[in-house]
Amino acid sequence: MLEWINDLIDSEIVTPNKSLLPRGIERTLQQLLSDCHGLYRDGAKRLVREKGLVAPQAAKTRELMDDLHRGVVLKVLVEIAYCDKRWNEVERQAAQLVLSHTWEVKVDSDGMSKSLRNVVRHAQKLKWSDLLGPFVREEVLRHERSELQSLILRLANVIAKSDGRVSTSETRKMEELQRELDLALFQKSVVSRDAKLRKQQQQEQGAEAKSEITESSPARPEPATEAERKQMFGEAMKELNALIGLETIKQDIKQLIDFLKIQAARKEHDLPAATISLHAVFEGNPGTGKTTVARIVSRLLCGIGILDSGQTIETDRSGLVAQYAGQTGPRTNERIEEAMGGVLFIDEAYSLVGSRGEDAYGEEALQALLKRMEDDREQFVVVIAGYPAPMEELLKSNPGLTSRFQRTYAFPDYDAKDLLRIFYVFCRKYHYRLPKPTRIKLLNGFRRMVEHKDEHFGNGRLARNVFEQSIRNLSSRIVKITPLTREILVSIEPEDVVFDAVPPKS
Incomplete structure (x- = not known):
């Protein structure tokens, strides 16, 4: 348990100063904190139900998962915001929001300084293998690993962007975080940038000694078993039916699933089956359920055998476009590799195209994406999402997009x-x-x-x-x-x- 957390909240509770955080960043940060907590909280419920736990073991399990969630949030906060060994005022307010949301406390400036010192000291001792352990060890939680990784990386990205810019040190730290999560959640082979450079130098120098460094692209998740597919489909369909509103969206998705089931049955009877593109455009304002539906669709498609693993990799421009020429293609391909067997969800996809179509890096990402959509068209699904008008402009800007994204789902505002x-x-x-x-x-x-x-x-x-x-x-x-x-x-x-x-x- 995180007994030391009491050190963080022993200051006078006060009303915070006016926030310097952009409203959009603040809302997104709150949403991600809630989503991450929900994943751990729901995980605790599944463990209690699966193992038949009763009090006090059930209470201890829920308490442990709450503590692990708090540890995850603290570790991300420190690793990203404090990677340059200092806190600017906006990062302090982001930290204050994290403490307020996670522990329902607010502290004054003096108390915040003390809290941050405690956070840094203790968060650096936390290990990802411990914080993410239940999602690796427990069979009933393993299918949530990709979603957990995606939430953590999005949280890191939002914290990095909180002060309006992403520094080089923050970019490198997020890349390191990606590798650490790969290792902790999927036991993937990872290698640092320095190790890659050393190997390249060895090769250039004609070194005869066999290098012990192993490089690999991100490993793909293991295909779901038949039992996992059945459970995944049932849970996803239940979630779809429970969504508030979105009646047209739900009807269209159910119709698509029915169509795919029938085509699979025709194949089994040696009948010709129609093939359709599953890549889709989700148009709608923020908060209309686009990300939630993408996650559900990924699991439904896995449940009926169309996709192998059913994870959803959520990203945006910052996850696809690099800072230097020649790096965007590889970076985009890394995200695609992570999404193999599932769905790649690209939020605000129109940000890849400049207002005058002069964004060379964004164009490089789009071309890499279009190529992989053609080369690996049956291995993953791409969903691009954003405000309706900009999404329509994006599709008009590139004929390759129009031909590959033939399904558009319009998400209405809630009444x-x-x-x-x-x-x-x-x-x-x-x-x-x-x-x-x-x-x-x-x-x-x-x-x-x-x-x-x-x-x-x-x-x-x-x-x-x-x-x-x-x-x-x-x-x-x-x-x-x-x-x-x-x-x-x-x-x-x-x-x-x-x-x-x-x-x-x-």
């Missing part, structure tokens, strides 16, 4: 009722109750937000943010009440719900 349903899902998950006056205030608030939405409207993330703020407000309201009954602990009252852009009387 007020859908946002209320999403809020209620969080309530059920964490055992909160919504009295009728609270439901009315939420519905009115969401209606106002929908009526006045702009291009930054958060959709599902908005519902999550309102929920998280509401339970924080509830905690502050009831903390001094004695005794704290179950009814008090689970009831979100109207005064707990606050909408930034909605008058209190709503």
Whole structure:
């Protein structure tokens, strides 16, 4: 357990200074922290259910997984933000957000300095093999390894971008992190940049001694077994059906799966089967479920035998484009290798093309991607995603994209009722109750937000943010009440719900 965590929260609790973090970065960071916690929390539930654990073993398992999640977050924070051995003001605020979200504490400046010293000292002792161990050792969790790796790398990327630039040292640290995660999660052969250089020098000098250095491209995940495919398909279909809204999207995906099943059956009877491109465009505003659906589709396709392993590798421009000429192609191919047997999800794909089409590095990434889509067209699926208008411009800019991405899924914004349903899902998950006056205030608030939405409207993330703020407000309201009954602990009252852009009387 992380007993030392008490050292991080022994400072006076105060309201933080005005955030210097860009709103988009802050929202994405909060989302990734929640997703990572959810992965560990759900992992604990599966372990308890699979092993038939009862109290106190069940409670210890949940506590352990919570601690491991916290360790992961701390280690990523320190390895990326502190890779230059200093904290700038924006990185300090990112660290404050991490502490606030993960431990529900806020500290003043003096306390933050002490907390960061403790974080650095202890996080450097943590080992990835320990923090990720359950997802390697436990059979019931192994299929989540790729998603866990993707979440950690995205978290690292967002922390690196928090101050508006990604330094060379941060880029190198993220590459090192990729190799460490490969080794911890998949026992892949890894080699440092210095080791590669030494081997190259040996070859150039005609060294006769056999080098002990082993180089390899990222190893591909092992194909899923028949039992794993069956379980994966059932779980993914259940998740698809449980999605709020998106009725057209769900219907289209089910129709695609039915079509692929029938084509497979025709092959078994020596009948000609129609082939279609599975690469897809996901158009929609932030928070409309694009990433979630991509993960579900990957597992559904694996479940019916179309893909081998069903992982989803999530990336964006920073994961494909390098800083120097000639490095972008190899970097893009690395991401593709990681996605073999699954889905490569490229968010804000239009950022690969300059406003005037003069982005040489982005064009290099696109060409590498298009080539692999042709050469390995049956081994992985590419999903490109982003705002509708820029995505349409992207497709028009390159005929190769138009010919390869023939399936477009339009993700609509959520309406007020859908946002209320999403809020209620969080309530059920964490055992909160919504009295009728609270439901009315939420519905009115969401209606106002929908009526006045702009291009930054958060959709599902908005519902999550309102929920998280509401339970924080509830905690502050009831903390001094004695005794704290179950009814008090689970009831979100109207005064707990606050909408930034909605008058209190709503």
